[in-house]
Amino acid sequence: xxxxxxxxxxxxxxxxxxxxxxxxxxxxxxxxxxxxxxxxxxxxxxxxxxxxxxxxxxxxxxxxxxxxxxxxxxxxxxxxxxxxxxxxxxxxxxxxxxxxxxxxxxxxxxxxxxxxxxxxxxxxxxxxxxxxxxxxxxxxxxxxxxxxxxxxxxxxxxxxxxxx
Numbered sequence: 001x002x003x004x005x006x007x008x009x010x011x012x013x014x015x016x017x018x019x020x021x022x023x024x025x026x027x028x029x030x031x032x033x034x035x036x037x038x039x040x041x042x043x044x045x046x047x048x049x050x051x052x053x054x055x056x057x058x059x060x061x062x063x064x065x066x067x068x069x070x071x072x073x074x075x076x077x078x079x080x081x082x083x084x085x086x087x088x089x090x091x092x093x094x095x096x097x098x099x100x101x102x103x104x105x106x107x108x109x110x111x112x113x114x115x116x117x118x119x120x121x122x123x124x125x126x127x128x129x130x131x132x133x134x135x136x137x138x139x140x141x142x143x144x145x146x147x148x149x150x151x152x153x154x155x156x157x158x159x160x161x162x163x164x
Contacts, residue, residue, distance in 0.1 A: 003072055010137070014072035019132075023065055026097060026128060029104035036108045042163060043107070043117060049158035057155045060148035064129040067141040076136050089135035093128055100124035114160055122156045123149065 003012040033044070048054060076086070103120015126149035133142030 003074065007071070010074045011140070012072050012074060013070060016069055016072050016136075019068045022132065023068065026100070026125060029101070029108075033108075038108065039110065040112060042112055042160065043121060046156070046159035047162040049162050050155060053151060053155035053158065056151045057148070060144060060151055061125075063144050064126070064141060064148055067138060067144055068129060068132055068136075071138050071140055073137040086135050086137070089131050093131035093135055096124050096127045096131060100128065114157075117160065118153065118157060122153055126152055 002016075003014040006012050033041075099120060103116055103124065106116050107121060126145050129148065130142055130145035133139070133145055
């Protein structure tokens with residue numbers, strides 16, 4: 001973890017290399033998707049329901065990634081969470097990531113219901129960023145993850161409804 005200069009309070013502009021690894025791990029399902037010969041792939045072949053929501057979703061998702069990587073808290077260490085709440089938030093972030101992977105496994109297995117897609121594949125990534133923000137005491141990430149979750153959910157649900 002590198003700290004370049006203070007932004008406000010205990011927040012610094014910096015770089016959290018482990019955050020880059022967390023982002024990459026969260027993207028693994030997209031990396032392995034070509035290995036699966038899916039008969040249908042609604043997540044990757046959705047019709048667009050709202051260009052405005054699409055833009056907001058991309059901006060908020062990208063902002064979550066940037067905030068996770070480039071805002072660091074002086075009171076957090078490189079990787080391991082401290083005792084108490086931080087450890088709970090770390091465990092919740094890992095649990096959410098595992099739920100996301102379980103959902104992708106179900107999806108790759110051909111069970112592509114709206115529930116599976118919305119709960120496991122749509123809701124979990126913003127929650128992952130939310131809990132990372134809480135774990136890392138990164139208030140900007142935590143706050144940004146909430147509208148990302150809402151917009152992401154509404155947008156994808158709207159897209160999926162166009163298909164049906």
